[in-house]
Each structure stands twice: as C-alpha cells, then as structure tokens.
Amino acid sequence: MDGLLPELDVIRKDFPILERTLDNGQPLVYLDSANTSQKPQVVIDTMVDHLERHNANISRAMHQLGAESTEAFEAARDKVATFIGAPDRDEVIFTKNATEALNLVANTLAWATGDLAIGEGDEVVITEMEHHSNIVPWQLLTQRKGATLRWFGLTDDGRLDLSNLDELVNERTKVVSLTWVSNMLGTINPITQIARRAHEVGAIVVVDASQAVPQLPVDVAASGADLLAFTGHKVVGPTGIGVLWGKRAVLDQLPPFHGGGEMIETVRMDISTYAGIPHKFEAGTPPIVEAIGLGAAVDYLGHIGMEAVHAHEQAITRYALEGLATVPGLTVLGPLDARERGGAISFEVEGVHPHDIAQVLDSRGIAVRAGHHCAKPAHARFGVQSSTRMSSYLYTTPSEIDALVEGLEYTRSYFKLG
C-alpha cells in the first residue's frame, strides 16, 4: 500500500503497549488515537530517567540537580519550538493541556486593554465543528463582556460553510477561533484563508491545533495563526502538558493569567511586575517531567518526519474509508476524500447505537470511541446524538482496519441486522 511508513514493524515495536493482550487474551487493536495517543519507549524512558536521576524544581534550585532539571525543561521548549516552526522559543508556553491553553487566551482577552480589549458590540467567531474546549471559553468570554458569539455553519459533507466569510468576519470581529482539523468530522480547515480575512478586519486568529499537530507538518509562522494550542498526549507525549504558541507581539500585549511564583519580575506588598514571556504565563511549578516527556515525543515524531506520518495517516484513512463503505447501513460523517481529512473517522451504523458498537468491538480487542467526542453541536448539526469514531496514528496497520471492518460485520450480525 502506497504511503505507509516503510518501517511500520519497527515503529510498532517502539510502542510497548501495542504488544499487550487484553483480558480475554486478544491482541489490542487501538483505534482511539484521536482521544489519546500511545507512548513510545523513548518518551517513557526519558521521563523515568529524569525522575530517577535529575529530579529537582526548575529555575529556583541553586544546585546541580536544579540546573539539570531546568536545562532539560528549557530544552523541551526548544524542541517544541523547532517542531512547530516557532520563530522564537520564548513564544512557546507550557500549559496543562489544550483546554487550559484556550482558556488562558479567552480569559486574558477578557482582561486585555487596548487593541485586544473586547466589549459590547464586538464579535467572536468560532465554528460549529469545535471541540467543547473551543466553544465554552468563548461563550464565557462573550457573556462576561457583553460581546456576541457567532459561528461558521457546516455544509452537508462536513466542511466549513465559507459562503458568508466576509459577512461573518467583519470589522466588529475581534477574535476568530477555529480548529485546524476536526476531531469528529476529520475535516482539515483552510485556516490560512480564514486568517487572511480575519487579519484584513484586524481580528486575531486562535487555532486549536490539537488534532493537527499530531498529524500534519505544522509551521505556525506560515499558518496564519496568532495563537495556537495543542495538547501533549495526542502527539505521543504524556498527559498533563499542553502548549500555547503565540506571536510575541500578541503575547506581550495580553495580561498575565495565573499569578504566583515564576511569573513575576518583582513583588511588593502593594504591586508586582511581571516576567516576560514565556514565564509570564507559567505561574507555579510547571509539569516538569511532562514537559520533558513532550520534548522527547516531538523529537521522536520529528525523527520519523511529519510528512511521512501524514502520508501514513492518509493511506490508512483511505483504506479505512474504503473498508467502512463495504459495511451495510454505515454512514461516515464528514468528507469522504482522504486527502481532505485527518485520521479520525466518525460513523453511524443504522440500527445499532454507538455504545453497543463500541462494546462489541471491545469484546474483540478493538478500542474505538463512542459518544459525542466533546463535539455536541457538530453532532446536532448532522441530526445525531452520538457516533462511533475510529482514529488511527503512525502505528496503525491495514490489518487493524480489516479487524475493525470484520468487527463491524460481526456487530451487525450480533444485533441481527440482516
């Protein structure tokens, strides 16, 4: 099959969990990577090594371990900056996850003054295919500031409806926040085109790249984003660590988020002054070992090459779309052309509820997600309560897709659907 990673067997060996068997002795078929990815040995080892040999708090410890720990933490920032093409390593801010990164932006915008200030009559534009993490913070912001929340609708084939782009993004628009790749529909959105329009009217562009950074070669500088968020656990890194990248000019203009240690320049009883970026937004002891693990993760992906990872995902996605099309009564939600989508494929099977599908698949060792995938509005748009979602990654094989398709056939027969 064209496009597959040439050393897929070797790559699979890097992920120890893929070798385990489940309770009933079945091999694991892990098709839930859009939910969280599995971790290669090098990430696990890097984290263990740090805890075993270098553990100390960063920045504030005047001893060798403190220096080693700080160096490893800051080296992780360098690695992330290189991985996403950040022009300046200080523009990379560590957060807890993508959700915290997006909330950091929405909250600090609520307190912003000057150009970035948001008030009555102003508009924030999102899309109907956002993850709840990129909806609720903007609802909170607009409600608190008396601003208006607006959104791009979706076409029947699961793309953004851009027919009213110029009306929707207008001189009242202060922020356009959208996902690069949908976690439900798989759609890859034309963020650069939308950013161009947003910048014409002076709005800032926030990109939720939680599903993009794992799958696409990402160059933040070329993307059109002013601020961009992603989460470590979906890029073969650990949980507990996320990234907010932002243009220095924008980050400098935003007020601090959390107050505390590390984010200050000096503190008096009546007033404080703040550190520059990135520390301004990193109050308190950060997730040190998680950041270091993320550094190892992006190094690992960088070594394989994101062009190659993307090609692999596309090949598997194409193969999966073909396989799913053979299952009677199955409808895919989202674009049907593998070139225009990421590796998350949500679908419905007539006559069987997603929970029941996931349960039967689980009994065969196949892990998928069932539910609304934190995208209730997008499900509502397509008139469904929930869906089943398979999602692949760099370690997914065509035979795992075969297992899924067979599992779905079995599910239909189990529920006595012709």
Next chain:
Amino acid sequence: MSNELDALYQEIILDHYKHPHHQGLREPFEAEVHHVNPTCGDEVTLRVHVDDGVVSDVSYDAVGCSISQASTSVMADLVIGKPVDEAMSIHQEFLTLMQGKGTVVPDEDVLEDGIAFAGVAKFPARVKCALLSWMAWKDATTQAGASDATASKEI
C-alpha cells in the same frame, strides 16, 4: 468473548430494546424531566403521573443505546401501577444491583425483567446507561410528589 457479551446483552434486554413498552409522551402528568448522560449525550424526557399515591403512568421519549432503552422500558413496566413507596423501593433495589459490581444477586420477585441487567453491573462504563431513566423517574416522581403535597395542602 461472545459469552461475555451474551452476559451483557441478555435476550430480555434485546427484546425490550427492539420493542420498548410504554414509549411516547402522554398526558396527564404532574412532572416532566429531561436527563442527559453527559459522557455520551444519551437523553431521556420523562413524565410521571401520580394519582392518589400510585404511579399511574410513566411516559417517555428517549434516545440511547440498547442498555439505556431497555432499562427505560423495564423500569416503566415495574413502577406503573405501584404505590410510590413501593416503586421507590424497587428503584433502590435496582440501584443496589447496578452499583454492586456484579456481586449482588438480584431478586426476581422484585425486579422481574430487571434481573437481566445483573450482567451490566460488571461493565462500569454501561452502568450509567442502565441508570439514566431510573434517575429521571426518581427525579420526576419526587417533583410530582412535591406538587401533589402542595396541591393537597391547598385543599
């Protein structure tokens, strides 16, 4: 693997799923509630009609998986026609079964078709599905009782 699945998907459950009892929203009713399972988005709108201390009707409109749909149907069968107190104790018995992680032996005299859900208790992710409409019913019945109480006070 099929055995494990069969323990979950008892014939009784699949029967109720395919042919749910008491489905639809009916009048009269004293309370209507809407409950959702936030993890999967399954929903139920449920009405209760209490007449003279007896659950005289439970009607509903529900979207959900086989377990939640069947559980709603079985619940309606079990509580309709029962005095509120007795229905509440059936509710408690079902709750105990579901929360028992598979260690509770159900009493068929009390739970009737509900005993088929004993297997569900071993699947923690599905317990919420089985309980969705039971929780909705309890909520609605409590509300109906409250309005009943105020109504009788006014007399």
